[in-house]
Amino acid sequence: MGAMTDNLVQAISPQWHAWIKDGLSRGCSVDSMIQVLVRDGRFSRAVAIAAINATKSDQSESNALRPFVDTSKNYISTPDRKIQVILSVEAPNVAVLGNVLSDEECDALIAYGEAGMSRSHTVAATGGGQIDPGRTSYGVMMQRGELDLITKIEARLAHIANWPVERGEGLQLLRYGVGAEYKPHFDWFNADIPGQAQLFGTAGQRVGTIVMYLNDVEAGGGTLFPELGLEVAPRKGGAVFFTNITPEGTPCRLSLHGGSPVISGVKYVATKWLREKVF
Numbered sequence: 257m258g259a260m261t262d263n264l265v266q267a268i269s270p271q272w273h274a275w276i277k278d279g280l281s282r283g284c285s286v287d288s289m290i291q292v293l294v295r296d297g298r299f300s301r302a303v304a305i306a307a308i309n310a311t312k313s314d315q316s317e318s319n320a321l322r323p324f325v326d327t328s329k330n331y332i333s334t335p336d337r338k339i340q341v342i343l344s345v346e347a348p349n350v351a352v353l354g355n356v357l358s359d360e361e362c363d364a365l366i367a368y369g370e371a372g373m374s375r376s377h378t379v380a381a382t383g384g385g386q387i388d389p390g391r392t393s394y395g396v397m398m399q400r401g402e403l404d405l406i407t408k409i410e411a412r413l414a415h416i417a418n419w420p421v422e423r424g425e426g427l428q429l430l431r432y433g434v435g436a437e438y439k440p441h442f443d444w445f446n447a448d449i450p451g452q453a454q455l456f457g458t459a460g461q462r463v464g465t466i467v468m469y470l471n472d473v474e475a476g477g478g479t480l481f482p483e484l485g486l487e488v489a490p491r492k493g494g495a496v497f498f499t500n501i502t503p504e505g506t507p508c509r510l511s512l513h514g515g516s517p518v519i520s521g522v523k524y525v526a527t528k529w530l531r532e533k534v535f
């Protein structure tokens with residue numbers, strides 16, 4: 257929690273942090289505080305919400321938090337890499353990023369994961385994995401910290417999304433051949449579907465997602481957000497981050513997304529799902 261708050265304080269300045277703390281202690285409404293932060297502090301709404309939530313959780317140990325990418329500048333400086341902010345959307349909070357991974361890191365992930373790949377599954381309504389015509393990629397799940405390279409990347413992602421490494425699942429590596437796709441879906445678990453209810457486990461909801469592109473794709477293979485009319489083109493080393501829950505913590509239907517069919521070439525991605533609690 258400390259590191260996350262430090263990042264936020266950096267993003268919003270100690271003065272504004274103190275102002276939020278004071279407002280919360282005086283019982284100001286969150287809406288009114290967001291308005292002031294956006295108008296006078298010139299913060300994006302996403303940063304304002306995240307800063308208020310982080311301050312709240314520091315005070316009450318509540319868990320009303322979601323990851324966020326600070327798009328108030330055009331670059332994000334992580335300890336080992338300067339990330340480009342290319343595009344951002346407010347709701348759901350989407351950030352398209354460049355230069356997240358080096359070419360060498362992309363190549364190494366593909367080389368390492370390729371051998372272990374098998375046909376991807378989805379979760380059946382009654383629980384368990386199933387082969388699904390709506391998801392025709394091949395993939396492999398990796399352990400958190402499975403390689404030094406992965407540890408390094410996971411630390412970088414934690415910095416970018418302001419979310420602790422421990423609250424992330426292992427990376428999932430996917431390969432889509434020509435025609436392969438992942439039809440639009442939600443990454444959040446649906447508590448009303450028996451097969452999904454058990455997925456919450458002790459780590460809770462999948463609150464955010466980062467899809468990293470490991471190669472350039474000749475045609476097709478974009479990440480599509482049908483509710484936003486947005487499609488992110490795969491670019492080697494780039495990534496798209498998005499939140500799966502609203503600022504209030506409920507499943508976000510605008511986060512509907514999918515991997516469009518690859519038309520020509522092959523598409524490799526690495527997906528990091530961010531969980532509510534320690535995974």
Ligand SMILES: O=C(O)CCC(=O)C(=O)O
Nearest residue numbers: 467478479514515525527
């Ligand atoms: O392949 C893509 O572009 C999207 C992948 C995805 O939605 C996921 O892994 O959950």
Ligand SMILES: [Fe+2]
Nearest residue numbers: 441442443513
């Ligand atoms: Fe997804």
